[in-house]
Amino acid sequence: MNNELLKHINLPKDLRHLKPEDLPQLAQELRHFIINIVATKEGHLGASLGVVELTIALHYIFNTPKDQLIWDVGHQAYGHKILTGRKDIFDTNRQLGGISGFPKRSESEYDAFGVGHSSTSISAALGMAIASQLKGEDKHHIAVIGDASIASGMAFEGLNHAGVTDVNLLVILNDNAIGIDPSVGALKQYLTNVKKGTEKQDNIFEALNFNYSGPIDGHDLPLLLSELKRLKTVKGPKFLHIITTKGKGLKQAELDQVKYHAPGKFDAKTGELPIKSELKQPPKFQDVFGETIVELALKNNKIVGITPAMPTGSSLKYMMETIPDRAFDVGIAEQHAVTLAAGMATQGLIPFCNIYSTFLQRAYDQIIHDVALQNLPVIFCLDRAGLVGEDGATHHGVFDLAYLNCIPNLVIFSPRDAIALRNIMYTVQLGIDFPIAIRYPRGRGHLLDWKKPFKAIEIGKGICLKTGTQIAILSIGTIAKTIEEVILSIDQKEAIGHYDMQFVKPLDERLLHEVFKTHEAIITIEDGTIIGGFGSSILTFANNNNYKQKIVTLGIEDQFIEHGTTDQLMHLQKLDTPSIKKDVEDLFFTLKNS
DSSP: OOOTTGGGOSSHHHHTTSOGGGHHHHHHHHHHHHHHHHHHHOOOOHHHHHTHHHHHHHHHHSOTTTSEEEESSSTTOHHHHIIIIISTTGGGTTSTTSOOSSOOTTTOTTOOSOOSSSSOHHHHHHHHHHHHHHHTOOOOEEEEEETTGGGSHHHHHHHHHHTTOOOOEEEEEEEOSBSSSBOOSHHHHHHHHHHHTOOOSOOHHHHTTOEEEEEEETTOHHHHHHHHHHHTTOOSOEEEEEEOOTTTTOHHHHHOTTGGGSOOSOOTTTOOOOOOOOSOOOOBHHHHHHHHHHHHHTTOTTEEEEESSOHHHHTTHHHHHHSGGGEEEOOSOHHHHHHHHHHHHHTTOEEEEEEEHHHHGGGHHHIIIIIITTTOOOEEEEEEEBOOSTTGGGTOBOSHHHHHHTSTTOEEEOOSSHHHHHHHHHHHHTOOSSOEEEEEESSBOSOSSOOOOOOOOOTTOOEEEEOOSSEEEEEOGGGHHHHHHHHHTOTTGGGEEEEEOOEEESOOHHHHHHHHHHOSEEEEEEEEESTTSHHHHHHHHHHHTTOOSEEEEEEEOSSOOOOSOHHHHHHHTTOSHHHHHHHHHHHHHHHHTO
16 A cells, blocks of 8 residues: 555644545555554554544544543554654654653643553643633543543543533543453443443443433444544533444454554564564562462462453463463552452451552552552552663653552562562462562563572571672672672673662661671662662661761662663663663772872
């Protein structure tokens, strides 16, 4: 396909010059464009393919950017980006220095609200609509939200408020029965019944005072155009229910919607994924968690697993397949997941609550009020801790050490490898009387032989990996592997001690006293924020105990980190091997000349 129409479309004003009968061809060209770019550059595929017609219709009918369009999560906004001035640079999507994979206000005036986490669109659009009303402006505000995201509590908070206003708000429910994994819960069943025409209850959205229309076929462009044009004339809060197919236009993406949510590289013509190498690789940390919880749960019937809508991403799917009555996908509901775990813990169950680090931020009050304040033995397994790469600022799990560090009763552990992750999971299910957060990164470790017999870990105990005489490096988590590489590359390696502290809280104070008494300088290193994190705790320890050594704290600087590969970002944050080596050598120079 030669993109005869798309090549002339740079902004929505160009789109509006087309005849309505030309738009289906544009939709075909836009799908082809997205598929070709994502096939080689990677990114989120299925969600954007599913809303191509909706994207075209919205920009055709509404006067964007004056009319404000808010995408929920933003996985589905690739077509939107291409039609709003970013077509020629779309091949830089999610790459260092390129455009973001999500809507971003600083990137374009057409990105009315920055997103990356789910269920924010209704509240944001309502806030904009109220502001427009107060300022006497005549503009439209449209929130596009999926059936998985609308089940979140925050979305209902927005609906509840909007229903008692008279503002110009249109909520579009993009109903494809899937988020990243298939949607779950009673609301999903309700929407399924609505689609089938078998729902006997009153319409829930009409009950919330929305002018409801639908469900309609979200791939029928003439119908979409007609309905959106009609809704422009309707005052007050409106709700349009559309039915779409995630991955529409690519057969494999339609058939395997989970895998093709973000498939990596694939053949743009056939849709086929590359054949995986048979070379044996270390496992992903998520799979270490997933396989280990099954192994433990088969022997301990008190163990339960909980995830908010990420069974595949967290690998809790293994437990859901093996022991389905004790593994729970609660939908996009992080707050509920945490308090559900707390309730289970009061009854003697052992809940492993698996949440991405960046998403646990959404349940901060529940961690404090429902878990830590009551000292309940909930086990938080924080996947995707640290820098996660191309998803960028909304997804980096760099704040967890800092925001958890200040919470009383809560223990914080970061395994340096897959064996340590297995062993801490084994340890806590033996019985604890406190909550614990276990954080581990995205991607693979370095150990092939990781399924060792379980060994209990002493809570609050660090490990000396190498003794030294001058500089002690205190690390937390998997960055220990990088430190090993650094030490091997330095001439004065015998003068460097390396300690895997394991626990950010409680700190191993006995080990720290030993370290401070035997070394001239200390380096702390973490893949979390320097402010409030592991290094801050070491500084506090040194101050409280009147140690005067020079302490260098390495970690994530006080800034939001943009997108790029994890290796690129670690280099920019000076947490890669060459950068750390330079810091160590500079510290040796300082000690020699002081």
